[in-house]
Amino acid sequence: MGEAVVFCKGGGCTAKLGPGALSSVLKKLPKFKDPNLLIGFESSDDAAVYKLSSELAIVQTLDFFPPMVDDPYIFGQIAAANALSDIYAMGADFKTALNIVCFPESMDLNILGQILLGGSEKVREAGGVLVGGHSIADGDVKYGLSVTGTIHPDKVFANNACRPGDALILTKPLGVGIICTAARLKAASDEALAQAVRSMTTLNKYASEIARKYRTHACTDVTGFGFIVHLCEMLGDKFSARIDKSAVPFIPESAGYADEFYITAAGQRNRNFAEGKVDLGDCSFAMQEILFDPQTSGGLLISMEPNDAPKALEELKALGLPCTVVGEVTKRLEKAIYIK
Amino acid sequence: MRIDARGKQCPLPVIEAKEALNAAALSEIVEVTVDNEIAAQNLRKLAEQKKLGYVCEKLGEGNYVVKITASGENNPAAESGEFVPNCAVGQGKVAAITSDTMGYGDDKLGRLLMKGFIFALSKQEEPLGTILLYNGGARLSCEGSESLEDLKSLEERGVRILTCGTCLNFYGLSERLCVGTVTNMYEIADILTKAALVVRP
Numbered sequence: 359m360g361e362a363v364v365f366c367k368g369g370g371c372t373a374k375l376g377p378g379a380l381s382s383v384l385k386k387l388p389k390f391k392d393p394n395l396l397i398g399f400e401s402s403d404d405a406a407v408y409k410l411s412s413e414l415a416i417v418q419t420l421d422f423f424p425p426m427v428d429d430p431y432i433f434g435q436i437a438a439a440n441a442l443s444d445i446y447a448m449g450a451d452f453k454t455a456l457n458i459v460c461f462p463e464s465m466d467l468n469i470l471g472q473i474l475l476g477g478s479e480k481v482r483e484a485g486g487v488l489v490g491g492h493s494i495a496d497g498d499v500k501y502g503l504s505v506t507g508t509i510h511p512d513k514v515f516a517n518n519a520c521r522p523g524d525a526l527i528l529t530k531p532l533g534v535g536i537i538c539t540a541a542r543l544k545a546a547s548d549e550a551l552a553q554a555v556r557s558m559t560t561l562n563k564y565a566s567e568i569a570r571k572y573r574t575h576a577c578t579d580v581t582g583f584g585f586i587v588h589l590c591e592m593l594g595d596k597f598s599a600r601i602d603k604s605a606v607p608f609i610p611e612s613a614g615y616a617d618e619f620y621i622t623a624a625g626q627r628n629r630n631f632a633e634g635k636v637d638l639g640d641c642s643f644a645m646q647e648i649l650f651d652p653q654t655s656g657g658l659l660i661s662m663e664p665n666d667a668p669k670a671l672e673e674l675k676a677l678g679l680p681c682t683v684v685g686e687v688t689k690r691l692e693k694a695i696y697i698k
Numbered sequence: 699m700r701i702d703a704r705g706k707q708c709p710l711p712v713i714e715a716k717e718a719l720n721a722a723a724l725s726e727i728v729e730v731t732v733d734n735e736i737a738a739q740n741l742r743k744l745a746e747q748k749k750l751g752y753v754c755e756k757l758g759e760g761n762y763v764v765k766i767t768a769s770g771e772n773n774p775a776a777e778s779g780e781f782v783p784n785c786a787v788g789q790g791k792v793a794a795i796t797s798d799t800m801g802y803g804d805d806k807l808g809r810l811l812m813k814g815f816i817f818a819l820s821k822q823e824e825p826l827g828t829i830l831l832y833n834g835g836a837r838l839s840c841e842g843s844e845s846l847e848d849l850k851s852l853e854e855r856g857v858r859i860l861t862c863g864t865c866l867n868f869y870g871l872s873e874r875l876c877v878g879t880v881t882n883m884y885e886i887a888d889i890l891t892k893a894a895l896v897v898r899p
Contacts (some may be wrong), residue, residue: 539709619716619744623708623736630739643747 380629388494397448404444404578405507407514415511419444422458422502426538426654427555428470434501436558436627439504440581440655442484446566447579448656449515450507451638452484457491460500473501515569515577518594520661524575524687526599527671529565530557530657530682532585532648533612540611540620550611557609557679558655564677565658572670573663580656584628586649588659590635590694598691602698603641607650607680615649624652635694649697661687699726704733704760711737712744715766719748724770725860728878733760741766751863751880755873767880790894791826793819795835798843800899809881815899820848825857826897828889830881832862840866841874849877862886 384399396407396415405419421441425433438455445452457477461470481503537554540546562579569577578690580588585606593599628650638646657679662670667683674681699718703711711732718728732738739753741764745752751767800815801810816838819826829852831839838845839861853859859878866872866880890896 543709543713617747619712619740619747620709621712621740621743623734623740626708626736626739626743630736643743 372481378627386635390394390487396514397516399583404447404517405450406448407448407509407511409511413510415509415514416445417445417448417450417507417509417514417654419672420458420502420504422460422500423654424498424500425453427541427551430434430472431476432555434473434478435480436476436555436655437473437501438480438503439479439559439561441505442480442486443562443579443581443655443658445505445507447515447517447563447577448507448509449513449566449570449574449577450489450509452486452507452558452563454487454489455481455503456489456503457493458500458502459491459493460496460498461493461496462497462499465499473499477501477503480548480559480561485641486563501591508687513570515574517576517578518596520576520592520597520687521663522597522687522689523664524661525664525667525683526589526601526685526687527662527674528585528607528657528684529562529660529665529674529677530560530580530653531607531609532580532651532653532656533608533616533652534656535584535622535625535651536612536615536620536647537609538654539622540615540618543620545618545620546615548609550609550615553609553611559678560655560679562658565674565681567660568670568673568677569658569660569672572666574660575663576661578659580653580659581654582624582654583631584625584650584652585656585659586636586695588630590632592659592661592693593687595694596690598684598688598694598696600688600696600698601685603639603645603649605682606645606684607682612648612651613642613644616644616651621647622652625650628652632695637693637696639697641697657681699728699731700843701728703730703737706732707738708737712740715764716743719744719750719766719768722768722770724768725879725885726768726770728768730764730766732762732764735762738764742862753873786850790810791897792828792830792889792895793826793897793899794830794832794890794891795838795899796832797834798837799834812838812899816845816848816852820851825852825855828858828860828893829878830860830862830886830889831878832865832886836861836865836869836871839875839877840871841876843876846876853877860885860889 394409396409405417407415407417409415427433478488534554537546537550540553576592578588578592701714715728715730742752745766753762753765799805801808801823849859860881863880863882
């Protein structure tokens with residue numbers, strides 16, 4: 359257990375750079391122009407899409423981060439599920455993956471073995487192939503995948519093509535960042551952590567495959583920037599959304615842990631980025647923290663034709679995680695998001 | 699109470715401050731040093747949720763000092779225990795300093811005298827228990843005062859230096875308090891009425 363404590367210093371998507379910091383750097387990079395690049399990083403989308411032919415495009419993404427749980431095998435599963443998620447947020451099919459590993463030379467190699475085993479099992483479950491990787495000796499553990507998928511160029515889920523009237527569906531409960539933070543300080547119940555782990559290790563593959571059967575207009579996965587910032591990105595400056603806070607799924611214990619201030623720097627960075635764009639209404643402190651909480655391997659946020667939502671929701675609920683219609687897209691109002 | 703939370707990731711600064719506030723007595727100030735603004739903002743949320751006074755001062759790059767005033771509600775023992783030693787001669791003595799000048803006449807002379815008085819207090823073998831600073835006296839514990847060193851040496855010897863918060867606000871000195879903690883009228887009234895001896899220079 360001695361090594362496990364050093365192993366997890368508080369990671370996952372809470373370790374992400376803040377949205378403001380990132381966009382200020384990306385804006386300054388000269389843009390690449392290629393007619394076949396359907397989606398690059400300008401639209402802060404989940405993955406890049408590059409057209410190879412009129413029938414086929416490749417989808418590429420990579421994601422890696424430090425451990426957010428003490429168990430290396432579970433960490434491997436979560437990191438892989440999280441990296442694959444961007445492929446599913448685009449509505450694509452996963453094909454190949456490469457491991458990305460940072461690992462201290464002084465640490466027990468069996469731990470690395472457990473991480474890679476957990477990752478490879480998720481790759482196998484997802485129906486793709488692990489084809490290689492790269493490792494670096496580093497002070498801290500980090501793991502993730504570089505992933506390639508395929509899609510028909512006309513069937514890409516953009517993250518910002520929602521339409522007024524769309525139903526917004528969230529396919530996993532929020533609060534996993536808060537729960538992992540509380541768990542790191544030994545303040546989370548086993549039950550709460552088990553729920554968070556179950557959610558984080560669940561592939562978004564199944565939710566994505568359901569979303570493809572309906573009139574999905576836009577889709578993203580909720581990760582480090584939290585529900586609010588990811589929703590802001592989806593709405594862009596063309597639309598707004600009304601969110602029913604009583605409908606938002608979250609792991610129940612996370613509210614209590616937020617009230618005890620098991621909150622992260624990343625959550626506050628998300629708040630700073632989006633606070634002016636959101637009318638929080640009479641939202642409680644705990645619920646605000648949950649809405650800004652950085653999620654590791656969070657669910658899909660789907661903007662769907664409202665008439666299709668009830669049937670889609672029925673199928674999504676059968677997957678076994680708390681999943682609801684959390685609100686609707688409206689025409690652009692003064693604020694991007696209204697929490698009611 | 700002072701917490702150096704530099705180099706610690708959130709939520710540790712907030713959790714440590716929360717625990718210190720739970721253990722603190724009424725009006726005790728929990729001072730947390732953090733190395734980033736986000737941590738200071740998370741501490742502000744803690745203070746706001748608990749409806750406690752919050753002051754943050756940026757001393758330099760990567761050096762923020764946050765002061766949160768405890769309500770003492772979780773620690774009645776500390777609150778009531780605080781006044782027990784008042785019967786003892788030294789601890790029961792209170793200096794109520796109501797102006798930055800001493801005596802009436804010339805203010806320039808008065809300021810000189812007050813400086814001398816606090817210096818002399820700091821040299822006493824058996825220091826008094828509490829120094830209350832209100833109205834013009836509030837200036838003495840703030841940036842620019844010539845008595846700061848003497849008040850700090852008194853504080854190090856266990857003397858409580860309490861400055862009236864209303865007065866600090868009135869004079870626009872809230873951000874400039876350099877020694878001791880902030881107090882309120884309930885505490886001032888309590889200390890004055892329970893004191894064994896009140897000295898008013």
